[in-house]
Amino acid sequence: MTQQPLILYDIPSTTPEKAWSPNLWKARLALNAKGIPYRTVWVEYPDIADLCKRIGAEHTGMRPNGPHYTLPVVQDPNTGAIVSDSFKIAQYLDKTYPDTIRLVPDGTAAFQAMFVETTTYKVMFLMYKTFLEKIVPLLNPRSSEYFRRTREAFFGVKIEEVAPPGPARDETWKEMLDGLSLVTKWEAEGKGIFMMGETVSFADIVMLALLHWVKIMEGVESKEWKDVMGTDDGRWAKFYQALEKWIWVDEGSYGDK
Ligand SMILES: N[C@@H](CCC(=O)N[C@@H](CS)C(=O)NCC(=O)O)C(=O)O
Known part of the structure; x- marks a missing residue:
């Protein structure tokens, strides 16, 4: 049993739910599904790297200018663990809180990892391109400025030019819907509506x-x-x-100060 609530570091938006990013939702849904007590600490984009270095959270990738730090990060005061990356967070929670719903059943880690990777490109990235323009005004000013600057550097064009309304956006959206149908086809062999049939797992999260x-x-x-x-x-x-039923955001969330 947990004694102290875990901390989920998340990026805030101006939407009523505040939580908005799919990668962050993956970690939040894992915690919610497992019923593990936690509280959210909201962190603006430009503060993520400093926070991670300060608390000792690992980077999740390398960029030409050095390590790339991302959220979600979960900090567990009961064990002292600090875990970066939504999939690693789910694996950590499975291992540390074994009496909760198992999200990576034995022998499925490779399947789950491949599922995450494939849906990132076949579904999430296409949603991302479609929504890009709408994310900018949805963030608080410092994050909004950071998001625009870093994403325009990544795509090499203005955010508004990545998938402008009209044929480019329609095509991107259609490709995304095809991605969903691809997942449905994979699952069609199963007995239930979940990726492993009747068993819910991280892939469903x-x-x-x-x-x-x-x-x-x-x-x-x-x-x-x-x-x-x-x-x-x-x-x-x-x-x-x-x-x-797993979609909710804890009340009484705190800023990172
Ligand atoms: N594979 C990571 C990806 C996390 C990720 O890309 N997080 C983004 C927010 S959605 C981030 O923190 N980006 C930091 C930045 O852009 O500087 C996971 O699943 O946790």
Whole structure:
């Protein structure tokens, strides 16, 4: 049993839920699904690297200018552990809190890792390109400025030019819907609506985080949300309804100061 709440470091937005990023939702949903007590500490983009260095969180990648630090990070005051990367967080929680729902069942770590990797390119990145323009005003000013500057450096064009409304955005969105259908095809052999059939696992957390991102970015009345809910004969609507009980943000969250 946990004694003290864990800390989830997340990036805030100006939306009512405050939590908005799919990678961060993956870690939050893992904690929620497991019922592990935690509190959120909100960190603006330009402060992530300093925070990680200060608390000793590992970088998750390398960039030409050095280590790349990202959130989510989970800090566990019960064990002293500090874990970066949503998938590693799920694995840590499984190992440390074995009496909770298992998100990476024995023998499935490679499957889960490949699922994360593939959906990152076949679904998440395409959503990201579609939503890019809308993320800028949704962030607080310091994060918004950082996001625009770093993403424009990455894409080599203005954010507004990555997938402008019209044919470019329509094509990107259609490719994303095809990505969802690809996942449905993989799952079609199974007995249930989850990626492992009747057993919920981290792969489902990933899909739930991605679907919820559409809802946050576009709203329930949007064409995009309706597209997703209607894809594969309502399969994703059923999936979302089955797991939406895990979608909540802890109240009484704190700033990183
Ligand atoms: N593989 C990582 C990816 C995390 C990630 O890319 N986080 C982004 C926010 S969505 C970040 O913190 N970026 C820091 C930056 O852009 O400087 C995970 O799943 O946790």
